[in-house]
Amino acid sequence: MSNLLNIAPASPDGRPGRRELIKAVAFAVVATGGLVEDVEAAQHVHAEAVSAQKATGIYTAKEMSAAEFKTLGKLAELIVPADDVSGSALDAGAPAFIDLLCSQNKQLATTYHGGLAWLDAEMNRKFSKSFVNATVEQQTAMLDLLVEADKSERARMDESAVVKKSDFRDFSDYTFKQPHPQAAGAKFFDWVRKMTVDAFYTSPIGIKDLGFMGNGAYSKYEVPKQSLDYAMKRSPFA
Amino acid sequence: MAQIPNSQEVYDVIVVGSGAGGGTATRVLTSKGMKVALLEAGPMLDPFKEFLEHKMPADYDHRGAEEGGASYFGKGKPFGFFSTTSGGWQLEGEPYTVGEGSKFEWFRSRIVGGRTNHYGRMSFRFSDFDFKPYTRDGLGFDWPISYEDISPYYDKAEEFIGVCGSIEGIRSAPDGKFHTPPPPKVHETLIKKSCDKLGIPCIPNRRAVITKSINGRAPCHYCGQCGRGCQTASAYSSSQVEIFPAMKTGLVKVFDNAMVREVLSNGNGKVNGVLYVDKRTREHRVIRGKAVILAASACESARILLNSKSKEFPNGLANGSGLVGRYLMDTVGFGLSGYVPALEGMPHYDTEGYGGAHLYMPWWDWEKHNKLDFPRGYHIEIGGGYGMPGVGSYHGAARTYGYGKDMKQNIRQRYGAAVGFSGRGEMIPNALSYTEIDPTVVDQWGIPVLKFHFKWSDHEWRQARHMERTFTQIIEGMGGKVLGLNNAQRESGGISVPGTIIHEVGTVKMGLNAKNSVLNGFTQAHEVKNLFVVDGGSFVSNPDKNPTLTINALSWRACDYLSEEMRKGNV
Numbered sequence: 001m002s003n004l005l006n007i008a009p010a011s012p013d014g015r016p017g018r019r020e021l022i023k024a025v026a027f028a029v030v031a032t033g034g035l036v037e038d039v040e041a042a043q044h045v046h047a048e049a050v051s052a053q054k055a056t057g058i059y060t061a062k063e064m065s066a067a068e069f070k071t072l073g074k075l076a077e078l079i080v081p082a083d084d085v086s087g088s089a090l091d092a093g094a095p096a097f098i099d100l101l102c103s104q105n106k107q108l109a110t111t112y113h114g115g116l117a118w119l120d121a122e123m124n125r126k127f128s129k130s131f132v133n134a135t136v137e138q139q140t141a142m143l144d145l146l147v148e149a150d151k152s153e154r155a156r157m158d159e160s161a162v163v164k165k166s167d168f169r170d171f172s173d174y175t176f177k178q179p180h181p182q183a184a185g186a187k188f189f190d191w192v193r194k195m196t197v198d199a200f201y202t203s204p205i206g207i208k209d210l211g212f213m214g215n216g217a218y219s220k221y222e223v224p225k226q227s228l229d230y231a232m233k234r235s236p237f238a
Numbered sequence: 239m240a241q242i243p244n245s246q247e248v249y250d251v252i253v254v255g256s257g258a259g260g261g262t263a264t265r266v267l268t269s270k271g272m273k274v275a276l277l278e279a280g281p282m283l284d285p286f287k288e289f290l291e292h293k294m295p296a297d298y299d300h301r302g303a304e305e306g307g308a309s310y311f312g313k314g315k316p317f318g319f320f321s322t323t324s325g326g327w328q329l330e331g332e333p334y335t336v337g338e339g340s341k342f343e344w345f346r347s348r349i350v351g352g353r354t355n356h357y358g359r360m361s362f363r364f365s366d367f368d369f370k371p372y373t374r375d376g377l378g379f380d381w382p383i384s385y386e387d388i389s390p391y392y393d394k395a396e397e398f399i400g401v402c403g404s405i406e407g408i409r410s411a412p413d414g415k416f417h418t419p420p421p422p423k424v425h426e427t428l429i430k431k432s433c434d435k436l437g438i439p440c441i442p443n444r445r446a447v448i449t450k451s452i453n454g455r456a457p458c459h460y461c462g463q464c465g466r467g468c469q470t471a472s473a474y475s476s477s478q479v480e481i482f483p484a485m486k487t488g489l490v491k492v493f494d495n496a497m498v499r500e501v502l503s504n505g506n507g508k509v510n511g512v513l514y515v516d517k518r519t520r521e522h523r524v525i526r527g528k529a530v531i532l533a534a535s536a537c538e539s540a541r542i543l544l545n546s547k548s549k550e551f552p553n554g555l556a557n558g559s560g561l562v563g564r565y566l567m568d569t570v571g572f573g574l575s576g577y578v579p580a581l582e583g584m585p586h587y588d589t590e591g592y593g594g595a596h597l598y599m600p601w602w603d604w605e606k607h608n609k610l611d612f613p614r615g616y617h618i619e620i621g622g623g624y625g626m627p628g629v630g631s632y633h634g635a636a637r638t639y640g641y642g643k644d645m646k647q648n649i650r651q652r653y654g655a656a657v658g659f660s661g662r663g664e665m666i667p668n669a670l671s672y673t674e675i676d677p678t679v680v681d682q683w684g685i686p687v688l689k690f691h692f693k694w695s696d697h698e699w700r701q702a703r704h705m706e707r708t709f710t711q712i713i714e715g716m717g718g719k720v721l722g723l724n725n726a727q728r729e730s731g732g733i734s735v736p737g738t739i740i741h742e743v744g745t746v747k748m749g750l751n752a753k754n755s756v757l758n759g760f761t762q763a764h765e766v767k768n769l770f771v772v773d774g775g776s777f778v779s780n781p782d783k784n785p786t787l788t789i790n791a792l793s794w795r796a797c798d799y800l801s802e803e804m805r806k807g808n809v
Contacts (some may be wrong), residue, residue, distance in 0.1 A: 083647075085650070097300075108307055150637070195303075195310075198629045198633075201631060202301040209646075210627055214624065215292065215461050216459075216460065217459040221591050223421055223422070223587065228427060230584045231425070232428075232580075
């Protein structure tokens with residue numbers, strides 16, 4: 001019988017029913033000689049895991065001020081906007097995700113406090129408005145500038161900060177590549193962009209947007225003919 | 239220091255380490271009615287606590303980035319939050335050192351089951367020619383055993399742990415006792431077509447996952463999360479499949495958090511126990527046994543032997559040859575990925591399958607070495623499909639596409655349209671790759687640590703370049719475009735960082751006599767009849783086949799031999 005499962009100590013994290021359901025998978029298998037009947041039990045295990053996901057309630061910021069949290073929300077809406085397929089990163093809870101991790105990590109919190117302050121200062125200098133109060137055109141103009149700064153900084157780091165002339169003799173022959181004027185903002189932008197993207201694609205909204213269908217439970221694995229035909233037709237093997 | 243005997247009990251066999259070798263030994267010996275003490279340097283495993291098999295990122299507020307976003311700072315779990323690694327490249331308080339000019343990374347799991355809780359589960363038999371490499375090309379050494387010696391144990395191991403596969407009749411990939419494999423995924427079918435054109439065999443993968451029920455284990459339910467540990471034990475782990483059932487016999491006592499310092503000898507050419515540190519109390523304790531089996535992983539077993547010095551064995555236990563620690567090998571790794579337009583826009587489906595690729599390519603040119611600029615060979619592992627989105631999955635795409643609707647559309651369109659190839663090749667053992675005791679450093683338990691030295695030779699570098707050319711041909715043959723290095727971090731610079739494929743073997747090699755080897759063909763020490771090493775340490779060569787199945791088989795064979803020898807009174 002299912003001795004493997006019986007011997008394991010009970011799960012201490014208070015997931016009532018979960019262990020029993022997994023046990024049921026094994027018992028069903030033993031009872032039926034490994035035929036199809038086990039699937040339903042296996043699916044329960046997964047269904048239960050999914051239903052245990054927290055319902056999205058109102059999140060209260062732990063680290064960010066109300067203004068900072070609002071700016072993160074605006075950034076989330078611009079970085080991963082809603083379109084005709086799915087909602088935005090704001091809908092997916094990006095500001096809450098960022099705020100939570102910042103509340104647990106001083107280094108990260110400093111990056112965000114400083115970066116958000118830099119962003120508003122730069123917006124004020126350019127447009128005399130804070131980021132959230134600016135027009136969409138002004139907001140995207142700033143983000144475009146930060147994308148450009150990020151790419152330029154990446155290229156600068158990739159090569160080398162110094163360029164050597166071919167007839168190198170002494171140090172006067174070195175020229176130092178200058179950092180992009182928005183280099184500091186670019187670093188912050190990379191953080192807010194990657195964490196916003198992570199928050200979106202790991203959320204139920206993002207998972208649905210991409211169409212990830214795995215982590216299921218089946219008695220048999222099958223590849224749909226429709227998908228195979230589609231790829232074959234478009235391949236050199238058609 | 240004070241050494242506290244655990245009890246008056248003398249076990250039939252003491253097994254050190256609970257991975258593939260130690261788990262198999264514990265099960266086989268208890269099935270013969272022998273009393274076993276099993277020592278593991280980590281804690282007991284609770285699959286229902288440790289295995290995050292059915293979770294999604296959104297089940298956690300940190301989404302898998304871990305507390306404070308640790309994964310963004312390179313401080314998260316080695317293969318991501320959801321993996322069941324229970325260890326890492328560095329363990330706090332248990333350092334190792336690396337010689338000047340060398341690179342080596344040592345992955346250790348500290349938990350009952352060891353690395354088998356999360357490993358890739360590729361289960362390939364060595365071929366007949368893999369046991370006689372020196373005879374074939376004059377490099378390295380021949381094994382003292384042949385394929386015929388191990389073949390019955392491959393049968394037993396496959397039947398017991400359960401391996402999927404198909405009968406193919408390919409000499410480099412001997413057939414075995416297989417469960418029915420799942421069908422190929424779409425990208426794999428395209429890869430197979432491309433390989434067909436190149437004359438490269440592309441066959442059902444062989445992984446230690448069951449597709450029919452055996453020994454009370456449920457068949458695979460295709461959630462695809464084997465690397466997180468399998469709660470239904472459909473994927474093999476020594477903890478769930480061998481050790482937990484063995485515990486039910488009442489014949490094994492598990493000592494967890496037991497860090498073995500040395501094996502004790504009786505002054506008459508035999509060992510009679512082990513000395514270990516109880517990590518909970520830091521006390522030194524002794525367990526007595528009639529025989530000792532080391533299965534602590536190749537390098538850790540070498541470390542224990544080298545640290546077991548006595549008047550009788552001044553260079554370390556069973557080390558009259560001076561070969562303990564020598565001929566350390568890893569697998570040659572190189573990865574490349576490609577973008578395949580034919581897959582773009584395909585109707586999505588569940589590509590997880592049984593948790594790894596459903597096809598693989600065994601080595602094909604074993605008779606054409608006169609046309610190649612490197613010896614031996616490699617197999618190819620495949621990646622691709624609609625993987626579970628996680629933290630970090632789209633950082634690269636975001637940097638490429640900027641932000642906004644355009645980025646979102648590009649990520650959506652490219653999702654699942656890339657394929658990856660990982661070459662896993664044979665390294666030739668060399669004198670510059672070895673491990674030894676670092677006389678200047680001890681770990682937090684006061685045990686002298688290992689120092690690693692490692693060099694890839696031209697053989698390995700040329701093989702990696704052959705992989706690169708081959709993968710490029712396969713990608714282009716399916717209408718794809720090479721994207722760049724796969725697993726860039728671990729395989730940067732054109733060849734994997736030594737140790738990072740986690741196939742480190744050798745260091746306690748077997749051979750025909752006590753002069754040229756440490757162990758005989760049964761993995762029994764030449765110099766100490768009641769001492770065995772059943773992890774990857776005994777390997778004489780490191781064929782491109784992933785080592786675990788061979789460790790299972792050699793351990794089983796060693797235990798059959800040991801019990802017979804004990805019955806006859808020879809041990």
